[in-house]
Amino acid sequence: MSIAEAGEFGLIGRIVPRLGTGETTVIGPGDDAAVVRTPDGRVVASTDVLVEGRHFRRDWCGAADVGHRAAAANLADIAAMGAVPTSLLVALCVPTGLDVGWVEGLADGLTAEAALTGATVVGGDTSSSPTLTIAVTALGDLRGAAxxxxxxxxxxxxxxxxxxxxYAAAGLTVLSRGFRTPKLLVEAYRRPSIPYAAGxxxxxxxxxxxxxVSDGLLQDLGHIAEASGVAIDVRREAFDLPDQMRDAAKALGVDPYQWLLAGGDDHPLAATFPAGVALPPHWRPIGTxxxxxxxxxxxxxxTGGLGWDHFR
Structure with missing residues (x-):
């Protein structure tokens, strides 16, 4: 069934039952607006947009993959503020000929990724558009922390x-060259794996x-350096280079450190800590x-590229 055949409210009726509810949700989808609890009294908010052909391709990613990617891009921003994600709002603009089943898969991906943090989709909007576009707004709670x-x-x-x-940047290069392996890299591009709790x-x-780190490590560290009025030095030896990445780089004629230092879409968290702080093993020191x-x-x-710029 196409979206044109289902109609707007038929489409919404297929999506909403897939979204679930969360502890902070007072009123979820189905009213003029959602109502969510804010235990901390402050709300952390972030928004991001994914446009087909610019941020994803349906021949490279399944509908659920795109849902995971769309949610992750926002949930990672909330975690990077030191907050816990609570809710997502999703605006969906779709071609009317798109199959309803694809949108259901998208909803499943959004719901599953949000569930990794305890968040839920609490509302949104739909519209027809010649270009498939997904805009997500995430809300989070600081739980008393600064x-x-x-x-x-x-x-x-x-x-x-x-x-x-x-990993994701390597997977993108692999896909853009017409290959579907190594699976480790391709799947990393399709679905981020983000340590949300580390924020x-x-x-x-x-x-x-x-x-x-959404657009490239060096580029995003540049935002910290500029905002803080400091310099940052990164050590190449601090990075692990898995065999699949090393082999793919050799086969494709790519410097793998271009992926590590300037590739996006993995959404790890980069942070600075006072000297002497004992860091858990999943926080890997990479510079000063x-x-x-x-x-x-x-x-x-x-001397290589720094990262992704939408307008460059």
């Missing part, structure tokens, strides 16, 4: 990373700054905050 911003890094701080990096954890550990400005790799300027 938000971790980008502007608090200080010289002497340790730079650490939680989560995998470079609030970093806040409790005293992180001085934090960011969701220094006096000055800009980003260096092994104390030298990086």
């Amino acid at each position: 938000p971790v911003r980008r502007d608090g890094a200080k010289p002497g701080d340790t730079l650490a990373l939680a989560g995998r990096i470079g 609030p954890e970093a806040a409790l550990l005293g992180a001085t700054s934090m960011i969701d 905050v220094l006096p000055g400005t800009g980003i260096t790799v092994d104390h030298k300027p990086w």
Whole structure:
């Protein structure tokens, strides 16, 4: 059945039962607006948009994969503030000829990714459009903690990373060259694997700054460096290079460190911590905050690409 055949309210009727409810939801989908509890009294909010052909391709990703990606892009931003995600709002613009089953798969992916953090989809909107577009807004709760911003890094701080990096960028390159393996890399592009709990954890550990690495590590670290008025040096030797990535890079003629240092879509969390803070194993030290400005790799300027820019 196409969306045109189902109609707007028929489509909504197919989506809503798949969304579930959460502890902070007072009124969920079905009214003029959702009502959610804010235990902390402050709401952390973020929004992101995915456009077909720009952020995803349906021949590369299934509907549920796109749902996971759309939710993850926003949930990671909430975690990067040191907050716990609570709710998602989703606006969906779809071609009328799209199969209803695809949208149901999208809803399942959104719901499943949100459930990893305890969040739920509480509302949204639908519209027809020649271009498939998914806009998601995420809300989160700080649970009494101060938000971790980008502007608090200080010289002497340790730079650490939680989560995998470079995998999704490698998977994108593999897919763009017409291949479907290695599976590890392709699946990493299709569905992020994000340590959401590491965000609030970093806040409790005293992180001085934090960011969701969505567009490339060096580029996103540049936002911390600029906001904090510091320099940041990254150590190449701090990164693991899995065999699948090494082999794919060799076969495709790519420097794998371009994926690690400038690739996006994995959404790990990068944070700075005061020197001497005992970090859990999943927070891997990868560099140091220094006096000055800009980003260096092994104390030298990086001559490769920095990351993704929508308008560059």
